[in-house]
Amino acid sequence: MPKRTDIKSILLIGSGPIVIGQACEFDYSGTQACKALKEEGFRVILVNSNPATIMTDPGFADRTYIEPITVEIVEKIIEKERPDALLPTIGGQTALNIAIDLAEQGILERHGVEMIGANLAAIKKAEDRDLFKEAMARAGLDLPRSGYARNMRDANRIQKRLSFPVIIRPSRTLGGSGGNIAYGAEDFKEVVQRGLDISPVHEILIEESVLGWKEFELEVMRDHKDNVVIVCSIENFDPMGVHTGDSITVAPAQTLTDKEYQIMRDAAIRVIREIGVDTGGSNIQFAVNPADGRMVVIEMNPRVSRSSALASKATGFPIAKIAAKLAVGYTLDEIRNDITRETPACFEPTIDYVVTKIPRFTFEKFPQAKDILTPQMKSVGEVMAIGRTFKESLQKAMRSLETGSYGFEEKVNTDEAGGAAALGVVRQKLEQPNAERLWYVADAFRLGMAAEEIHGLSKIDPWFLEHIRQIVATEQEIRNAGATGAPLAPEFFLRHKQMGFSDRRLAQLLGRTEADIRAERTKAGVSAVFRAVDTCGAEFAAYTPYLYSTYEGEDESNRTPRKKIMILGGGPNRIGQGIEFDYCCVHAAFALREDGYETIMVNCNPETVSTDYDTSDKLYFEPLTFENVMNIVERENPDGVIVQFGGQTPLKLALPLERAGVKIIGTSPDSIDLAEDRERFRLLLDRLGLRQPLSGTARSYEEARQIAERLGYPILVRPSYVLGGRAMEIVYDGETLRRYMTRAVAASPDHPILIDKFLDDAIELDVDALSDGERVVIGGIMEHIERAGVHSGDSACSLPPKSISQEIQQEIRRQTSELALALEVRGLMNAQFAVKGKDIYILEVNPRASRTVPFVSKATGMPLAKIAARIMVGRRLADLGVVAEILPRHISVKESVFPFNKFPGVDTLLGPEMKSTGEVMGIDSTFGVAFAKAQLGGGTRLPREGKVFISVRDEDKEAVTPIARKLEGLGFQIVATQGTAEYFTRRGITAAMIKKVQQGSPNAAEAIKDGEIAMVINTPTDAHSHADSFHLRRNAVDYQVPYFTTIAGADAAAEGIELLKQRELEVRPLQEYLATTQG
């Protein structure tokens, strides 16, 4: 059946900001869906608050609403755009939840909007645990025994029927948040309470534990003719008990016989039919008892998911794209398989390689959070690797992570001396799942532990363990071979490269250098070959060059004679390096492809748009290590390589690649180094007559102390060369400095500590600019809402600046231009300034793509990354028609989104170390409303009435007074602790007094918990949080009360509230904003 002609316009809902559990995989799926639907001639209306997405580029939809994803806002969009249909299944849980609300509130019906893909009944059946349970019973499928509780009494009653441990799952939350395990009566109460609190419907499921069972997932697709195919099977390395997003996973399933696999396949088909997903993809999770094969259904997502992104990349079957086509009436047999061209999409991919996904964690960002993995997802990104065998794929995935691992490095001292103590550590690490358990498995083998014991502790399937055992045993053989000093035979290299050993790891084991190994290996004639991901195990010819490296006979890379540019991607998402950089890489690919170059993408992140085989002409799914990148360079011999777009990951490779003779295009690695190197950079600024905060470099505590005294407190301290402000702190006194130096120097022994004078109360600005070496065009100037001291990635910001005079802006433009020309920038540059009074200081200059590029591009309509890519291949700004900065009439506000709700007990205070995972954008003609929209997009609904609790440090009391006065005038009641309340009263503001936490009950923290407080303004007394303010902030997060920890943020909020009380939020598509923007 061909496509439906009764619908003309379709509304798509994106997934909003990147948060743990919902990352850029939904940009990938949304972008695919937009492309597919536009291709079919539908009018596409998109809403997504996340500006860093490709899908929100104005060309991907007819109407793009960068607006908060709430029922009210989406209803307004529906009123305005009158779509015929809503496709709710490509925007993750966010889109699904909104779609449920829109349907249940009668909004869809009222406006005649049909839900396509999955209807309300189906979504509810899959999402509501009771309905799901009933549905599974009807389908004759087994589930873990369980019961629902809406209060503690229910919970206790249900628990009595089951034995400990039990799993607690809150209903309808993102990424399993709040999910946890109770091992005994002790922790049961706490876990239940948190689950009830976090569930938007105040409901939890208490479930029979299937901890330690094998975990599997199947990706299923169905069309409206009821054709069903399984796209991919996935087996988890980490058994049940660890959220699948936090588990190492492998495709295809490895340890099922055909009989067992077919039972699972039949069950998956029964599930999708019973739930009634009409068309599209679903993901179904199963647990299998390793002792007897009993299989239970765990859950199903009636939508495209993180796993479907992985399955798409793992097989070459574009699930989201096909789901979109099925939703508009096509059937699977009517859609061609892009890769084989000849065969239809109605088939089940078969793969002739093994895919391994490893999640990427950032526990180092949250020192108070424990590195323990549970059913609640904590990872912020993931990598995928493809190898011909599991061992190869696993070791490639490990080095894709960029955590400094190039293989199974020892975590503990496994020689005899360390053995006994190490054994205890290793046992504990095996038993309690954690981010590095994989490496501890290898150590366990090194310590002589038997596979049975490792399995007993970890429940990891013996199949996986055996492969790690083989790798560990082989490592010993390699060491022995190194000890003989004999030259290494071709067979030696071939065998170990086929097992996935990196040159770096071989070098470590042999006591040699990586360069040495590479040279000898090449001499031995052992080089990587590239094979195609073709959906069919080579049964048919593949036309789409989607490639991975291995060590075998035949190479399928088919180098063309075209001019080619290679773009190095950003690797796994992490805090500090996320979707924004992938956005830039994708733009580079798009622009250069349009210009006729063959574009070659290299990346290892399965969630991204960059690793869609459609994005570039050739995709190499490879680790971003020197070795793997060089292998591709040697094969393709590109005319240029772009390293400036993917964040630190490719940047770190710039110099080694250049030394190896690779042509890095754009700004030279030397210029990048100049900007990173403090001494060189200082000389440059001196030459240009530009000002920097006073600073010094310390290699010892004593040196640090002396510098601090010279500069005067407060100072900003950080280890040299860090990403995302890692370990950066503002230090107000000598004692704190001493403590910092003990910790920091230990953390980074090879690098000195950098100390800057901290500019208290300065306003920070971010500037993105383009230069072709002759001319500089400013992309945008952003004013940070938070004062200096908050990491620029965590600060909200406004474009254009809110409070900076034109005169100073002009001077900042001048300085930016001078810097760009002096650094000989060819492409993008980002500069950060601090303004204090009339003084302008340069904080940092990065001659590369920055995190703010997508935001600026959305705000101004100037496609910065595309222009930069064109400059890099030699075009000039003037030729491209880019001659002047675009000054929009509308105000765009970016706000950051934080993962604090996933890390209980972690302080929410912002500082120089970046903690946000994502961003949202609010646009309006006024700053206040744009800010309010950004808040709403980030999940913070500014109140229109109620009590505002204010507790600020003494220095801030004066500044907060007008805010309090404004809020009072708007009808809010002010509540404050004694000191602040008295201060307000003296200034004619009525403030009710409330106790601090340590003053007993009832206190401010309790009032927040009890829902009495509508908003919190709390600035901390110093960088080290006091117990009192910590509880306030934590409760505000846990009970979802809007809170502001900076005066500037509170001021902006008050302004937003004032405007919200005057008028309704209005929605406007990006295309309209940009049409009225002057060029």
Add this chain to the structure above:
Amino acid sequence: MKAILALADGKVFAGRSFGAEGEAVGEVVFNTSMTGYQEILTDPSYEGQMVAMTYPEIGNVGVNAEDVESRKAFVKGFIVKEYCALPSNWRATEPLGEYMREHGIVGIEGIDTRSLVRHLRDHGSQEAVISTLGDDPAAKVAKAKASPGLIGRDLVKEVSCAEPYDWTEGKWELGKGYRSRGAGEKAGKGKKKASFENPRFFVVAYDYGIKRNILRGLSESGCRVKVVPASTSADEVLALNPDGVFLSNGPGDPDAVPYARDNVEKLLGKKPIFGICLGHQILGLALGGKTYKLKFGHHGGNQPVMDLTTQKVEITAQNHGFAVDADSLKGAAAVTHLNLNDNTVEGLAHKELPIFSVQYHPESSPGPHDASYLFKRFVEMMEKQKK
């Protein structure tokens, strides 16, 4: 131990031996199933052939006593990228390599199976030798070249049963194994729906190399089954007075078993007939059609087949190197099923008589269960005929 794989066209792959040592000769085909190697090894249709698995990790689940499709392993040689000697599965009783040694299957691992598959795809399936004996590739290539190949060879007689027997086993269930009912029971009576417990139909199944799961499928659909040797004459079959006749899968070239075609021809119009795979091809020949050899055949569990009557697609298990030429049937039967990858004939139905067949494997094992409804279709056909 070293092993080599030498193809008749001169291409040689060096790898390691696993399973039995020695030398095997046969046509190499590739199979794209990611699960079910034990069922594949024991499928009699592979008589005369060696199988290369496209999925690289093989042996992961070992072998067990249940996942067999016939009395022994028929695959002559087994070719994998990486063999797993330490299996992990709750039903595993021994590693695959041990089993292959017991059954005399020569295996080779550690070769670039993807290159092999691409080679076979581009140059066609061909004769080959796997050998652990000596290191003389040229001699092995010569031996492969000298091998007779499948065309014109009657392999059915190698694999068919010697004597008729009754089949009493039903489906496999997790935790329960196969169910079975007492032998020699009479066909069920009355109006009650045919079922495993109430086998209302009596089917004679020609064993051209039958897979057990076909027999289990027939039993589950309510048939009492007697399996007879491929050489059994039509008269003998008719003398048993069955409600229907089943034509099984089997190895090799359908043209090489003219006696089978002749017998089926005699049964046309006498009894409802259902054929699978080789049985389908033989039926095609009996209806006056022709068969031809495919370049590299269909061997795997992911082949899309459209049922032209419902326009629905089923994902099917397939294992065949020959196909029926649709045009040659000259309207004697209608094409009911098409392979969506290459539009080859996957199913036939006689225009008037209760006769139908499929090229693929509704019994799966290994493979998806999408097409298992066909057994019911056969039963319905017999039911109608009975009335």
